[in-house]
Every structure is written in C-alpha cells, then in structure tokens.
Amino acid sequence: MLHVPEDRARHALVASSLVLLRWLSLALSLILPALFVAVAMFHPEMIPYRLLQSIIRSKQEVPFSIAAEILGMLAAFELLQEAGIRLPDPVGQTVSIIGALIVGQSAVEARVISPIAVIVVALAGIAGYTQPSQELGAAIRLWRFLLALCSLALGLYGMMAGLMLLLWRLCDMESLGVAYMYPACDGERGSLLRVLFRPPLRLEKKPRRKGGRNP
Amino acid sequence: MKGWSCLAAIAAAAVVFSGCSGDGSIYSNLREIEKLQIIQTMGFDMAQGRVTVSISSGPAQGELPSVKLAAEGDSISQALDHLQDWAAREELFFAHVRFVVIGEQAAREGLADVLDFFQRNTQTRLALPVFIVRGGTARELVTCPGDDLYEITSILSSVQRDTEKQGSAHCFTLLDIAQRLARSGAALCCTVTAAQTGENVPSAQEGTVTALETGYAVLQDGRLAFWLDREETQGANLLLGLAGSESVTLPDGQGGPNHPGAVRQPAPPSGPCRGRTAPWVRRWICPARLGWSRPPEGTSPARRP
Numbered sequence: 001m002l003h004v005p006e007d008r009a010r011h012a013l014v015a016s017s018l019v020l021l022r023w024l025s026l027a028l029s030l031i032l033p034a035l036f037v038a039v040a041m042f043h044p045e046m047i048p049y050r051l052l053q054s055i056i057r058s059k060q061e062v063p064f065s066i067a068a069e070i071l072g073m074l075a076a077f078e079l080l081q082e083a084g085i086r087l088p089d090p091v092g093q094t095v096s097i098i099g100a101l102i103v104g105q106s107a108v109e110a111r112v113i114s115p116i117a118v119i120v121v122a123l124a125g126i127a128g129y130t131q132p133s134q135e136l137g138a139a140i141r142l143w144r145f146l147l148a149l150c151s152l153a154l155g156l157y158g159m160m161a162g163l164m165l166l167l168w169r170l171c172d173m174e175s176l177g178v179a180y181m182y183p184a185c186d187g188e189r190g191s192l193l194r195v196l197f198r199p200p201l202r203l204e205k206k207p208r209r210k211g212g213r214n215p
Numbered sequence: 216m217k218g219w220s221c222l223a224a225i226a227a228a229a230v231v232f233s234g235c236s237g238d239g240s241i242y243s244n245l246r247e248i249e250k251l252q253i254i255q256t257m258g259f260d261m262a263q264g265r266v267t268v269s270i271s272s273g274p275a276q277g278e279l280p281s282v283k284l285a286a287e288g289d290s291i292s293q294a295l296d297h298l299q300d301w302a303a304r305e306e307l308f309f310a311h312v313r314f315v316v317i318g319e320q321a322a323r324e325g326l327a328d329v330l331d332f333f334q335r336n337t338q339t340r341l342a343l344p345v346f347i348v349r350g351g352t353a354r355e356l357v358t359c360p361g362d363d364l365y366e367i368t369s370i371l372s373s374v375q376r377d378t379e380k381q382g383s384a385h386c387f388t389l390l391d392i393a394q395r396l397a398r399s400g401a402a403l404c405c406t407v408t409a410a411q412t413g414e415n416v417p418s419a420q421e422g423t424v425t426a427l428e429t430g431y432a433v434l435q436d437g438r439l440a441f442w443l444d445r446e447e448t449q450g451a452n453l454l455l456g457l458a459g460s461e462s463v464t465l466p467d468g469q470g471g472p473n474h475p476g477a478v479r480q481p482a483p484p485s486g487p488c489r490g491r492t493a494p495w496v497r498r499w500i501c502p503a504r505l506g507w508s509r510p511p512e513g514t515s516p517a518r519r520p
Binding site: 045049053057155157165172 | 218221226242246249253338
C-alpha cells in the first residue's frame with residue numbers, strides 16, 4: 001500500500017527511507033489528533049514541563065475544550081479540502097490560502113482556537129497527503145475522527161481500543177480472495193521487512209501468492 | 216454478529232478499566248489543561264502534631280504569575296485540601312514537582328509521612344531531590360519573597376547544579392533516601408539554610424531570601440540525627456564515591472588541617488576509593504571528622520549509611 005512504482009527506480013537506501021517516511025506519516029496522520037486529545041485532556045503528566053506551560057498559556061482565553069478544538073479543526077480541514085477539490089484550480093487555491101492562512105491566523109489571534117490545535121491538525125493533514133493510495137487516505141481521514149472520539153471518551157485506553165479495533169478489521173478483510181494485510185501476514189521470512197523497506201533489487205524474490213487467503 | 220459482540224465486549228471492558236467520573240466523561244482522569252496549576256516545589260513542616268505544606272509554582276511564565284501558598288492541617292492530605300480551596304485555579308498539579316524541601320523540625324520528627332505521601336500519590340514521583348532546611352522552616356524558604364530570579368525553584372535548581380558540579384555535596388532523592396533507610400536504617404540528605412540576600416549574599420538583590428548549601432544531614436531510623444558540615448561532607452563524598460573535582464584539605468597527622476604541613480590535594484575522581492587511598496582516608500577522616508562511632512545525643516548508636 002505504501003510502495004510506489006518510482007521506488008524501484010531509486011537506490012534501495014533512498015527508496016527504503018521514503019517508504020519509512022510514508023509509514024511514519026501514516027501513523028502521524030492517524031493518531032496525532034487522538035494522541036493529543038488523550039494526553040492533553042487525560043494524561044497531562046506525560047507532557048514535559050515547558051511544553052505544558054506553553055500549552056496552558058496559549059489556552060488561557062480560548063473558550064473551547066481541547067477535544068472541541070481538535071474535532072472542529074479536523075472538520076474545517078475536511079471542508080477546505082473538499083472545497084479546494086471541487087472548485088476550479090485558481091479559485092480552489094485562493095480558497096485554500098484564505099481558509100488556511102487568513103482564517104486560521106485570525107482565529108488564533110482572536111483566541112478562538114489555540115495555536116497548538118492548529119499545529120496538530122495541520123501536521124496530521126499534511127502527513128495524510130503523503131499516502132500513495134487515495135482509498136487508504138480517505139479511510140485514514142475517517143479513522144482520524146473515530147480515534148479522536150475514542151480518545152475523548154477514554155483517553156489513551158480509548159485510543160488503544162480504537163487502534164486494536166482497526167487492526168482487527170484490517171486482519172479480517174479480504175480483497176478478491178487475498179488477505180488485505182498480505183504479504184505482512186503470509187508467515188514467510190522477510191515478508192514484513194519487504195513491507196517496511198524496499199530491498200535491493202538483486203535480493204528481491206518474486207513473492208508467492210499461494211498462501212494469500214486469511215486462515 | 217460475532218464481530219459486533221466482540222466490539223461490545225471490548226467497549227464494556229474499556230469502561231470498566233477506566234473507572235467512573237462525574238466530570239462529564241466516563242473516564243475519571245479528565246482534566247481541563249488550562250485549569251491546572253503546576254507546582255514545582257513543595258515544602259513540609261511539622262510542629263505540635265500539625266503539618267504545614269508550602270507550594271511554589273516556579274518563576275512567572277508570561278501571563279501566568281508565580282504562585283506561592285502555604286496551608287496547615289492535621290495531615291498532609293488535609294493541608295493539601297486547604298491549599299486546593301485557596302488556589303485560584305481549579306486543580307493543583309503535582310506531576311511536575313522538581314524539588315522537595317523539609318523543615319528541620321519536620322526532619323527531626325521523621326520523614327515517614329512525607330515518603331509515604333510521595334509513594335502513594337499517583338501524580339508525584341520519588342526521584343525528586345530533597346533538601347532539609349538547617350535551622351529553619353520549609354515555609355520561609357518556599358514562600359520567600361523575591362522576584363523571578365530569586366524564586367525558590369530557580370534557587371534550588373542553581374544549588375543542585377552547583378553542588379554537583381563542584382562536588383561539594385550530592386543532592387539525594389527521596390528514592391535514594393527511602394532505599395538507604397530501608398537497607399541500612401541511615402541515609403544522607405543535602406541541607407540548605409535560608410539566607411537574607413542583603414547580609415549574607417551582598418551581590419544579590421537586597422531584601423530577598425536565598426538558599427545556601429551547608430552540607431549533609433544524617434538521618435537515622437527515618438529521623439534527623441545530626442549534621443555534617445562542609446569538610447565532613449567532603450569526607451563523606453569520598454567514602455561514598457561521590458567526590459567531585461573540588462580541592463580538599465586533609466590533615467597530615469601532625470596537627471590537623473591548619474598545620475603548615477597539611478596536605479592539599481585534589482580529590483580523586485568520582486567512583487569508589489581504591490588502593491591505598493581508601494584506608495588512608497578512612498583512617499584519617501572517619502573517626503576524626505565524621506564521628507560515625509559517636510552516638511548523637513538522645514539517639515541510638517550511629518550506623519554508617
């Protein structure tokens with residue numbers, strides 16, 4: 001899912017670094033808003049002192065809770081993204097600039113939202129754009145909301161329960177008779193490494209398809 | 216159907232694990248971050264069965280002013296409840312406490328309550344440097360007047376850095392003390408005195424209070440037994456392998472440290488004393504200066520920590 005055809009034309013080290021970067025982006029995009037909600041609302045002792053002071057200072061006159069800020073910003077981000085796609089290119093770019101820069105900056109200066117919430121949502125959104133697959137990206141956008149809601153309910157416990165649910169769902173799915181998690185789940189030596197890295201071409205073996213179905 | 220049953224079971228288990236809360240969430244740990252009052256230094260005093268807890272939030276940070284409060288109660292929990300009532304913000308937050316200060320009288324009455332509080336409290340940690348105020352109370356030091364530069368957290372941070380850098384003393388943590396008390400019944404603790412800056416520290420801003428490191432306190436059976444002065448502290452550091460790079464003056468056996476023939480030599484680097492140094496130091500420093508074999512007044516015979 002996270003490999004692209006261009007990877008085969010690059011050096012193994014460069015391609016592997018980019019694949020790892022995409023995995024990191026996937027994790028950031030999926031869990032960063034939920035992690036921030038869980039840690040800031042339920043486990044602030046995990047935040048280092050200076051960062052905590054900075055967050056408290058920036059939150060002093062903001063009327064909304066952290067969860068409301070994050071969920072609202074995620075919704076606003078999706079709104080901007082959809083508006084940018086549907087409008088013609090020049091207008092879409094203008095909408096994006098006005099929405100992201102001017103409205104965002106004004107909202108922070110007016111103390112409607114805190115800067116840290118903007119940073120978290122923007123980082124998660126940008127990380128989501130690195131996904132090669134549009135379908136995976138769309139699924140991540142939905143799960144981002146779900147995990148943030150799980151964190152709002154139960155903190156880190158909720159986030160982990162949501163992630164386990166997601167993993168269970170991924171392991172349960174099949175596509176045209178092939179397990180969705182293939183080749184990571186085929187039990188062959190080195191399969192997981194091939195998922196996480198792009199090995200040198202001289203070491204690459206053609207993967208066997210015989211064990212692709214879920215047990 | 217099976218999947219939905221699993222989902223319901225996971226959700227039910229998560230709710231059970233989280234506990235209950237009346238704050239609008241089913242998870243009892245919900246806290247609004249902007250309503251937290253971070254505490255960086257805690258002080259404990261005990262007198263006539265009453266406990267006084269003093270807190271300081273550290274230097275002012277932009278729009279957040281420095282907060283210093285003290286409250287008295289029959290127990291530490293009761294004093295903390297009073298502090299909570301008087302605090303301007305909704306919740307005192309102790310997860311980022313950096314220093315613990317204990318008054319002399321409280322140390323003489325015993326550290327058991329303080330250690331127990333830090334052990335049981337879910338927010339606090341045990342790996343916190345602890346200082347005993349020699350000849351004073353923790354309250355006068357923690358709630359001392361002064362600007363951000365002479366705020367107790369900054370002062371103790373400076374004391375800790377300087378003493379460990381110079382090797383003049385070692386800032387033992389609550390965990391160190393608890394472990395040593397449990398293992399041998401005795402422990403060392405760094406001591407400070409409160410000093411008016413105008414008199415004792417002429418270079419500092421006049422009218423404020425600062426802390427000066429004065430050596431070690433020896434704790435026996437959880438109580439303060441006696442003090443070690445600066446020179447004795449250096450000897451104790453040598454024995455414990457905590458000596459830094461500071462020079463020490465040692466007697467040459469013919470008249471003490473002030474004799475013209477006294478040996479002035481740099482302390483060995485950190486680490487246990489080895490070879491001929493250890494017995495030499497023990498022979499000259501232990502009996503003469505540390506007084507390990509000297510039972511302090513009103514206490515059981517001393518044991519080496």
